[in-house]
Amino acid sequence: MKKTILVLSALSLFAILIASCKKMLPPAPKDEEILAGTIPDLTPEQEKEHLIGDASFARIFSKEEGLGPVFVQSSCSNCHVGNGKGNPSTELTRFAHVNGSIIDYLADKGGPQLQQNAVIGYTAETFPSEANVFSKRIAPIVMGLGYIAALNDQAILNNADPNDVDADGISGRPNYVNPTNFFVPLAIHTPNNGQYLGRFGKKAEKVTLQDQVVFALKQDIGITSYFDTQDLYNAQLGNYTGDDVADPEVSSGFVNGLVFYLRTLKAPPRRNANDPDVVAGEKLFNQIGCVSCHVSSFTTPASDIVALSNQTFHPYSDFLIHDMGQALDDGYPEGNASGAEWRTPPLWGIGLAKDSQGGKLFLLHDGRAGSFKEAIAFHGGEAAGRRTAFNALTEQEKESLIKFLESL
Amino acid sequence: MKIFTLNYKVLLIIFIQFYSTLSFAQKDSVFLKRTVPDSSKLNMNLDAVYNRPFLQMGKFPVALGGYMEVNTNYSGTDGISEGFSFQFRRLTMFMSSTMAKKIKFLSELEFEDGTKEINIEFAAVDVEFHPLLNLRGGIVMNPIGAFNQNHDGPKWNFVERPVSATQLLPATWSNAGFGLHGKLYQANWVLAYETYLTNGFDESIVSNTAGKTFLPASKQNKDRFEESFNGEPMFTGKLAVKRRRIGEIGISYMGGVYNKYQMDGVIVDKKRKLDVFAVDINSTIPYLNTTLIGEFAWVSVDVPAASVQNYGRRQQGGYLDVIQPLVKRKMFGWEKATLNLAFRTEYVDWNIGTFETTGDKIYEHIVGITPGISFLPTAQTVFRLNYRYQWQRDILGNPAVRTAAIQFGLSSYF
Numbered sequence: 119m120k121k122t123i124l125v126l127s128a129l130s131l132f133a134i135l136i137a138s139c140k141k142m143l144p145p146a147p148k149d150e151e152i153l154a155g156t157i158p159d160l161t162p163e164q165e166k167e168h169l170i171g172d173a174s175f176a177r178i179f180s181k182e183e184g185l186g187p188v189f190v191q192s193s194c195s196n197c198h199v200g201n202g203k204g205n206p207s208t209e210l211t212r213f214a215h216v217n218g219s220i221i222d223y224l225a226d227k228g229g230p231q232l233q234q235n236a237v238i239g240y241t242a243e244t245f246p247s248e249a250n251v252f253s254k255r256i257a258p259i260v261m262g263l264g265y266i267a268a269l270n271d272q273a274i275l276n277n278a279d280p281n282d283v284d285a286d287g288i289s290g291r292p293n294y295v296n297p298t299n300f301f302v303p304l305a306i307h308t309p310n311n312g313q314y315l316g317r318f319g320k321k322a323e324k325v326t327l328q329d330q331v332v333f334a335l336k337q338d339i340g341i342t343s344y345f346d347t348q349d350l351y352n353a354q355l356g357n358y359t360g361d362d363v364a365d366p367e368v369s370s371g372f373v374n375g376l377v378f379y380l381r382t383l384k385a386p387p388r389r390n391a392n393d394p395d396v397v398a399g400e401k402l403f404n405q406i407g408c409v410s411c412h413v414s415s416f417t418t419p420a421s422d423i424v425a426l427s428n429q430t431f432h433p434y435s436d437f438l439i440h441d442m443g444q445a446l447d448d449g450y451p452e453g454n455a456s457g458a459e460w461r462t463p464p465l466w467g468i469g470l471a472k473d474s475q476g477g478k479l480f481l482l483h484d485g486r487a488g489s490f491k492e493a494i495a496f497h498g499g500e501a502a503g504r505r506t507a508f509n510a511l512t513e514q515e516k517e518s519l520i521k522f523l524e525s526l
Numbered sequence: 527m528k529i530f531t532l533n534y535k536v537l538l539i540i541f542i543q544f545y546s547t548l549s550f551a552q553k554d555s556v557f558l559k560r561t562v563p564d565s566s567k568l569n570m571n572l573d574a575v576y577n578r579p580f581l582q583m584g585k586f587p588v589a590l591g592g593y594m595e596v597n598t599n600y601s602g603t604d605g606i607s608e609g610f611s612f613q614f615r616r617l618t619m620f621m622s623s624t625m626a627k628k629i630k631f632l633s634e635l636e637f638e639d640g641t642k643e644i645n646i647e648f649a650a651v652d653v654e655f656h657p658l659l660n661l662r663g664g665i666v667m668n669p670i671g672a673f674n675q676n677h678d679g680p681k682w683n684f685v686e687r688p689v690s691a692t693q694l695l696p697a698t699w700s701n702a703g704f705g706l707h708g709k710l711y712q713a714n715w716v717l718a719y720e721t722y723l724t725n726g727f728d729e730s731i732v733s734n735t736a737g738k739t740f741l742p743a744s745k746q747n748k749d750r751f752e753e754s755f756n757g758e759p760m761f762t763g764k765l766a767v768k769r770r771r772i773g774e775i776g777i778s779y780m781g782g783v784y785n786k787y788q789m790d791g792v793i794v795d796k797k798r799k800l801d802v803f804a805v806d807i808n809s810t811i812p813y814l815n816t817t818l819i820g821e822f823a824w825v826s827v828d829v830p831a832a833s834v835q836n837y838g839r840r841q842q843g844g845y846l847d848v849i850q851p852l853v854k855r856k857m858f859g860w861e862k863a864t865l866n867l868a869f870r871t872e873y874v875d876w877n878i879g880t881f882e883t884t885g886d887k888i889y890e891h892i893v894g895i896t897p898g899i900s901f902l903p904t905a906q907t908v909f910r911l912n913y914r915y916q917w918q919r920d921i922l923g924n925p926a927v928r929t930a931a932i933q934f935g936l937s938s939y940f
Binding site for chain 1: 605607736833883913922925928929
């Protein structure tokens with residue numbers, strides 16, 4: 119009898135354990151606290167394609183798979199940790215030789231980007247002696263890029279005011295760049311003397327996400343793709359440092375899978391949007407004119423991904439380039455953007471930046487600012503007036519404005 | 527490759543035939559002899575390969591044995607679960623024979639995850655010249671820490687192997703080589719040593735798809751049983767001391783050059799070294815009968831300066847298992863059945879250091895705990911119910927990814 123009770127007790131305990139299995143697993147973080155997930159209303163097929171792209175994004179390349187031989191990082195997700203803003207430990211450096219208006223990106227000497235790491239047995243790249251301008255950058259957040267990619271050129275150009283006609287001190291202008299040889303213009307693109315409007319990259323130097331992905335695969339990871347089959351040049355070895363892996367090292371499908379992943383990552387979520395301090399901070403953000411560049415809302419036109427069609431989103435950027443003053447002038451021009459000109463970085467997701475940057479804030483293009491106040495203090499040029507206006511706020515007002523930024 | 531596969535098939539057939547014969551022979555206990563490890567001896571960790579139950583049939587010169595492990599797995603990471611799975615972890619078969627006085631052979635053939643991995647983990651001849659001087663040659667398990675040599679499922683109270691033993695140290699890590707081992711007995715004490723020269727690691731430890739310095743990456747190099755990657759033998763040595771009724775402590779070292787520093791006689795790189803130190807303990811607290819089993823390892827790798835900082839130059843990690851017998855008596859017809867409470871804590875840091883750019887600490891570590899219950903109807907069979915919870919932080923130290931698993935497993939010698 120005793121034994122039967124024991125067996126029955128053990129079986130009951132086991133049954134209870136099985137029933138409570140799910141509750142014993144770690145719960146999912148709140149949706150608004152993470153930078154992951156897809157845009158709403160994707161089809162099951164699109165969700166699957168997103169997951170394939172997600173795996174490609176996290177793929178760590180090895181020497182045998184074509185990594186490098188010189189490279190910055192071995193995976194997309196090493197720089198874009200958790201899809202969020204990067205950390206200076208994975209920064210990249212672009213270089214060039216600038217002589218007046220003549221810019222040489224030193225392509226025949228390993229330019230435009232330094233690959234400071236190398237696979238075992240190879241020599242890492244160092245700056246060629248001719249380089250005289252250098253631009254350090256940390257990785258941007260990659261959430262919500264599909265909305266930006268879907269925008270009509272005109273939607274961006276609507277905010278351009280290159281001659282500051284409205285005399286508000288802000289003269290955002292488009293960065294027209296030469297298209298890549300694999301660029302296929304869509305209805306949203308409007309040519310301008312053979313050039314196209316850049317909207318991705320720190321200086322809006324990339325027209326499409328595909329341009330960005332192909333460039334990053336090669337310049338950051340040393341991976342040749344169907345769209346760019348030539349391996350990286352390493353001046354240290356005096357020749358192309360082609361590895362033993364047949365080029366292209368990844369297919370067009372791989373590249374486009376990554377592009378699809380980026381297009382279908384959801385927009386960064388808001389938190390505490392109705393908090394009175396946050397609401398007050400947003401009002402101040404608008405009042406002192408931050409919103410002139412950090413434009414809050416856009417609406418997409420029809421898109422081949424239906425879920426991206428006719429969607430209003432809130433990036434807090436105008437995707438135009440602005441003169442940010444001497445403190446942020448790295449002397450490195452790209453396209454029509456000068457050293458001091460930077461694309462307005464979208465502020466969405468900035469409230470979660472710490473969670474992808476190792477618990478600390480690294481703001482601005484190179485992570486030099488450790489706080490929102492410090493980042494604002496670096497605003498010069500066109501933004502100098504806004505900086506002054508921020509400095510004139512009371513401490514409480516400043517805190518409200520920062521709370522608003524933290525809610526993004 | 528085909529011949530390789532066929533050889534395993536032949537071995538499998540031998541095993542099946544042997545065990546079929548046993549099934550008929552089971553009525554004749556004189557004909558069939560089961561060799562159970564002698565627990566009265568001062569067995570040490572280095573004896574683990576022979577300290578297993580074997581079956582011998584009559585005067586058949588070969589003794590066979592083995593074990594299998596199967597478990598259920600229900601796990602999830604931060605709210606995402608892949609659901610419930612059954613996992614057949616491994617089937618391991620031993621074959622041993624004594625060819626002549628003081629000359630014996632043992633091999634261990636392992637099938638992991640079905641037939642996804644088939645490995646000869648151990649296949650060596652031991653020649654005893656003196657208790658203090660034994661020569662071993664063949665495929666040997668490098669005596670680094672304790673787990674690598676003493677990893678049989680039925681000996682452990684947890685479904686999962688320790689992370690530090692498999693993801694920091696590369697258990698089961700075996701190589702072709704030769705070595706000496708021996709023991710010195712003194713009353714209740716025994717001192718043991720092991721030294722081996724074997725083939726070693728290769729460059730995959732700092733260039734792999736794990737994206738971190740990862741010793742287990744070298745396990746993919748099957749050529750290591752045939753040829754050294756760089757022509758430099760690797761040294762492994764261990765010293766251990768055991769006191770009857772108290773326990774055993776061991777210190778071990780494994781190291782050597784891991785990179786190909788010359789090609790066709792041309793020097794292409796400097797010699798890059800890998801050093802591993804480990805300490806292991808195995809002790810039972812008197813009166814309480816609480817068993818403590820643990821090991822801790824420190825790894826140092828000369829990573830090329832041009833490597834990304836994801837590849838750590840220093841690593842460390844270990845585990846501690848605490849096993850508390852609750853009931854030891856006749857249960858369900860088994861004379862010496864035991865019910866244990868078990869608790870494991872473990873930790874691995876794959877990258878100790880700071881970032882050159884920011885000076886901030888590099889993380890890339892994991893911490894885990896596993897409470898569990900184990901039931902041993904006999905010393906050869908163990909049922910385990912585990913709840914495992916781990917926190918893993920990325921290289922930057924962002925909020926930890928939490929994973930939990932509920933596992934029920936069975937492991938048994940046969």
